[in-house]
Amino acid sequence: MATIAFIGLGNMGGPMAANLAKAGHTVKAFDLSPKALETAAEQGCQVAESAQHAATGADFVISMLPAGKHVQGLYVTGEQPLFDLLGNDALVIDCSTIDAETARSVAAAGAEKGVGFIDAPVSGGVGGAQAGTLTFIVGGTDAQFQKAQPILECMGKNIFHAGDHGAGQIAKVCNNMLLGILMAGTCEALNMGVKNGLDPKVLSDIMKQSSGNNWALQVYNPVPGVMDGVPASRDYQGGFQVDLMFKDLGLAMEVSQQSASATPMGSAARALFNLHKAAGHGSLDFSSLIKLYQDAE
Ligand code: NAD
Structure with missing residues (x-):
């Protein structure tokens, strides 16, 4: 030991x-x-x-x-x-x-x-x-x-x-850029379904068995009440902060620039998390991005 x-x-x-x-x-x-x-x-x-x-x-x-x-x-x-x-x-x-x-x-x-x-x-x-x-x-x-x-x-x-040395960080930032894109896309799709009368749990179950299935839907649903034990069901406390996702998307943009790699989706995801952070949500879990899409109550 x-x-x-x-x-x-x-x-x-x-x-x-x-x-x-x-x-x-x-x-x-x-x-x-x-x-x-x-x-x-x-x-x-x-x-x-x-x-x-x-x-x-x-x-x-x-x-x-x-x-x-x-x-x-x-x-x-x-x-x-x-x-x-x-x-x-x-x-x-x-x-x-x-x-x-x-x-x-x-x-x-x-x-x-x-x-x-x-x-x-x-x-x-x-x-x-x-x-x-x-x-x-x-x-x-x-x-x-x-x-x-x-x-x-x-x-x-x-x-x-x-x-x-450094290769672990490059792989990680590729992964997290994809995660940011997937979370943004998942929020977008769920919000559109809900605005058109669908139950978010039913829609999530459908997409999990369909071609839109992804990690956010499987284990990290952003809509409160759909899944137990995730940040969405405890006011987006704990988990992975918006500030940290924004940092990781910034790291991805640096890698993209240094290597002249095209990353339009990563860049869009960074802009979305930036808006959400600017609205005062930096310390919430990153699945709270769905608030950006929801109508003000
Ligand atoms: P966190 O903010 O919850 O924890 C960071 C901790 O570091 C805090 O407790 C802080 O007090 C401490 N700290 C800061 N400076 C220190 C210092 N000089 N000496 C001692 N302690 C110090 O963050 P986290 O969510 O645990 O994330 C940590 C790292 O892991 C980040 O780089 C993040 O990007 C990465 N990460 C987070 C997740 C996630 O889901 N939260 C997933 C994968 C990777």
Whole structure:
């Protein structure tokens, strides 16, 4: 069993750390939020007073943070960068969704200090994090991938090696651009059906068995009351925030621009989430996009 520092215990990191503790690993957990630390302690993690405290002597450091600047600050540019205190046997597994360029530059900074770093963003949402069924998409060397695999298996079901450093983030951003497009399309179709007198549950059941079937319809229906246990049925609290989807669509647009790839649908989805965010809904789950389509009551 390993000693694992876990930094970032939010909607995703909290349940992921809990699954590592449940598997028998020693998990030293840190987050800026005292409430997140309280929950982690209830789930069998040891609470650390700082990220540095958590990482000292750890075999693995896992981070699940909002964006690239947080990851860079933690390992490279902050006051006490973790790369300065980790041993050469330690492996850093960053599961946050960040830009590939930052992932590559942080990996290179780690390599200079003799510390391994891989990007391992995830898919599967909060439900997948709780159930331990996440998909991990890893960018790093073969040896780093093999070393991380048994740890990732405690939190996920499908573990993919996408390629070298940064490749995990590129694959993740392709996936999330598609997810943003699918959620927008699902909201659009459901709203049109409801406005024409259909019951959203009946329409969802029809489309799930038809050619419009997709992940949002299957496990993340955006209309309140259609599905139990999803953010739509708890006022869009928890889940995957509009702010984070907007960030991911921005990352997709950067990749699109750098590679001159045509992404008109991704660009339209970003514009829709931007409007929704500007209306004050940034902290709601991303399935709340349906509010943008609904008539004002
Ligand atoms: P969240 O906002 O719920 O959690 C982020 C946590 O990081 C917060 O608890 C915050 O206090 C903590 N934090 C921020 N800076 C910190 C620092 N310097 N030190 C310690 N803790 C710090 O976000 P989330 O939904 O858990 O998402 C985390 C990452 O996972 C994001 O990159 C997101 O894009 C990605 N992601 C989220 C989902 C989802 O469904 N929520 C799915 C896949 C990927």
